[in-house]
């Protein structure tokens with residue numbers, strides 16, 4: 186059977202690219218080629234932006250409730266199709282089916298939130314700021330916005346972006362990861378079926394050229410980026426130089442602190458789930474466990490719990506750890522494990538070359554645990570983005586906080602304790618975007634916003650929630666005076682008073 190091609194969505198039509206450059210979309214559990222994805226040509230990139238620009242005036246002027254109704258419909262369509270979405274996602278990305286459902290569901294929550302745009306997009310009003318003068322703000326859409334997304338959440342992260350941007354009256358160009366573009370295309374199809382007018386959402390595919398075209402295009406007003414530090418820093422700089430707003434959510438090395446008074450079983454379960462779930466390919470994965478005081482003695486139990494996880498194809502029932510996204514990622518993770526051994530860390534559990542009977546060609550690495558990890562080691566310095574947990578032992582909470590804050594990244598963190606005082610001190614002093622208290626992966630619900638600190642984020646405002654309303658809108662402040670017939674003409678006033 187011929188291999189299908191992933192289409193571009195331009196001006197409401199799913200079209201075949203005319204490019205000469207194609208990549209395979211590969212099932213990471215089997216190496217089966219699922220489809221071929223085009224790297225859009227410069228003309229196709231321009232056509233997508235032009236379609237978004239043409240669609241903007243009418244969409245901006247579409248009544249707010251009418252825009253919201255499209256997303257009410259979209260949330261229903263996502264619910265109706267969640268099984269197909271999750272299956273496609275597992276097949277092209279590798280994560281387990283249950284985790285793929287979670288990926289779609291966390292994005293669906295943002296679509297639900299987009300439906301309340303009526304109250305989110307309100308401006309402010311102050312009456313009588315001077316005699317007969319009122320001041321108020323309008324939150325107006327920017328125009329064409331763009332999104333560049335990573336491979337690890339092919340449903341949730343596109344859904345962080347285009348629903349909120351579009352419901353606010355913007356039009357959008359999405360460039361999903363070329364490694365798993367099929368799930369975003371299913372979502373784009375549902376958005377068309379939900380009634381998004383043509384040109385409001387466009388989807389292009391590609392790599393560096395497509396990303397640079399987005400950064401440079403004068404008609405794109407704002408870019409949302411989620412991905413690695415290197416690429417995100419490039420997008421932030423290049424997009425900012427071209428005069429755009431850019432928000433860039435970047436890499437991570439998330440530390441979790443375990444106090445000896447915490448509920449040990451719950452804490453160990455949480456650590457093992459957050460370190461190895463999604464094969465560690467989450468920006469909120471716990472990759473460093475900081476064991477405080479007597480919690481140092483937990484290492485054998487952590488190892489024993491990790492050994493019980495099932496490494497297998499994501500579609501198989503009871504799988505805990507699926508494959509890594511591609512062969513290169515597998516080799517990289519294996520070489521980082523080798524570096525950990527060479528640099529003197531203690532390899533408590535070696536997940537290299539696991540036996541996965543039904544998937545001999547999959548990109549599998551099993552749960553791997555190091556103890557005795559030191560800050561100068563490569564496994565500590567680099568974001569491994571695989572199922573590798575580094576354990577560090579310290580004597581006090583102060584040391585745990587200091588070591589966490591000394592790391593260059595500040596995405597998420599967590600503390601496990603039964604002491605309110607310890608938790609409060611931690612939440613106050615820790616420097617990270619998301620803080621969990623007995624919660625291992627504290628990704629905020631969409632009434633709040635995702636955020637990040639230090640090396641994990643560039644730009645001020647984060648994705649979804651209230652912050653993204655500000656990101657995707659321009660505040661206009663109006664100061665108005667209405668003269669009634671009784672007003673006596675005054676003198677010319679050359680001062681700045683009203």
Ligand code: NAD
Nearest residue numbers: 334335336361362392393396412413416434435436437468
């Ligand atoms: P990536 O940076 O390789 O890719 C992200 C996007 O940039 C993709 O669309 C890709 O096509 C494009 N891209 C890749 N190389 C490029 C280049 N040289 N020039 C221009 N564009 C390029 O990231 P990834 O591997 O897909 O995703 C994993 C990374 O994303 C991890 O670092 C992870 O921590 C991070 N991440 C962060 C968050 C967050 O919210 N902070 C969420 C998810 C993932």
